[in-house]
Amino acid sequence: MSELDWIAVDWGTSSLRAWGIDREGTVLWEERSDRGMGGLAPDEFEPAFLTLVGDHLGPGPIEAIACGMVGARQGWVEAGYRAVPCHPLDPEMTRAPTKDPRLQVRIIGGLSQASPADVMRGEETQIAGFLATSPRFDGVICLPGTHTKWVHVSAGEVVSFQTCMTGDLFAAIAGHTVLRHSVQTEDWDDAAFAEAVDDAVSRPEKLAARLFSLRAEGLLSGLAPGAARARLSGALVGAELAATRPYWLGQPIAIIGAGGISKLYARALESLGNTPSRAAGDAMVLKGLAAARALSQGQSA
């Protein structure tokens, strides 16, 4: 069996994943835990990490490279933001304090933009992974999620970006407003989503007037929860596409993310005449972490 060379770590707010990698870049093992950064005090990161990967460690020091909210101010150690335009990865990274001599941990910093003010943390690594596979990509990368990022990439650098908190808004509205009575279902209506996207993009000024009608139609004419949920999602994704139009109009777009949400954004963009390519979020994180390690060792990714 081949020997562990380094550990790739994706440590977000609510989850932690680690992959053991050998000299050839092959994944030897993968471990997951729900001990996300959101639930840990600074001195709890090292024990949490050792609980997850300790069994895989030998006597000698092993390097781990981590991305995500683990580098936030409330994380293991703050890995600062670098201002765009810049390469997505920092060759230096930030060393996290460790007591166990078997570990050396470095954390990838996030990116910031002064005006309009914006930040990202974690997505820069997926972007680097994507650029490792498509080094000549010039266009816009969309990373859909709780806080969707729209990223203009050119000549291997992040030029500018825009965050829309669409997933966060959807969860808050579906869970904590009167619409919770109308959209609680796993059902989904594709046609209702498409219509809502189209309506939101063509008349974005009407957003505030659209939402309560989901409740009213439920009361007056029995609107199906699956249609209401899809219309809420379509209204918010459509509002996002209206707001980010200067980013994506006439540009090649690559969507990086999990299957379901990527498909939704792809479908919405297709209805507006753009045909994005797609890449899996997991795979891009791993490639980005490998690119960070190669960069720090002075190799090309």
Add this chain to the structure above:
Amino acid sequence: MSELDWIAVDWGTSSLRAWGIDREGTVLWEERSDRGMGGLAPDEFEPAFLTLVGDHLGPGPIEAIACGMVGARQGWVEAGYRAVPCHPLDPEMTRAPTKDPRLQVRIIGGLSQASPADVMRGEETQIAGFLATSPRFDGVICLPGTHTKWVHVSAGEVVSFQTCMTGDLFAAIAGHTVLRHSVQTEDWDDAAFAEAVDDAVSRPEKLAARLFSLRAEGLLSGLAPGAARARLSGALVGAELAATRPYWLGQPIAIIGAGGISKLYARALESLGNTPSRAAGDAMVLKGLAAARALSQGQSA
């Protein structure tokens, strides 16, 4: 001391108010409780009401007239919606089932609109109260709150209306998204509110791109929580004003509501060149309940 003639009741989702009224229309007493419709099963309404007003009842039957969510499907008894255009008040009302012979309770129905689908319940009584004092008003009534109503009134009837769930959205976003870290304060920045309203009305398509910047500016340049909170409110009120522009543009506007929120809407409308009049929500409820009683007795309000 003059004798109790009837009881006026405003029974919403989270609170219950009752006023004892004599033959001359004078308020003899007022009682309040937090036993809103949201926390009561249908058979708990009568006991809750008796707990609140029982000490004021004599042996004979007293009529109570109630408005608000007490008439919803999950309330004491469903008082159906009447379709607009129509007079704000139903002369019939709906009798609530009671066991205590000292009580006779009737509930005012809500209003509905088929397209765009919309409903109101409670506001129709405030509108009737306002029309009792300004019977020739022809224009738009704005009732700001959790679910703000914009109501076109002409010739004493409600012609059409539009609900914007701006207060509900503000609470969900301020309490349950990443912005909760940025807006938790009692502070308020008037200038930031005004700028955000102006920005939202002039470029409504940008709404989805504006919200996360409140978080990013907090992280990058220490945006004050009072400014962030006022900007969030301004962005949402501005989005509402953009969506409802066909309602209010060039129309006389009357705002009915509590002082703080009415002032906010008045200021936003003034910055857009409209000078609304204002009426207190409490007073209008009471006048509307009196109008409902008069109407049911065949008197003019």
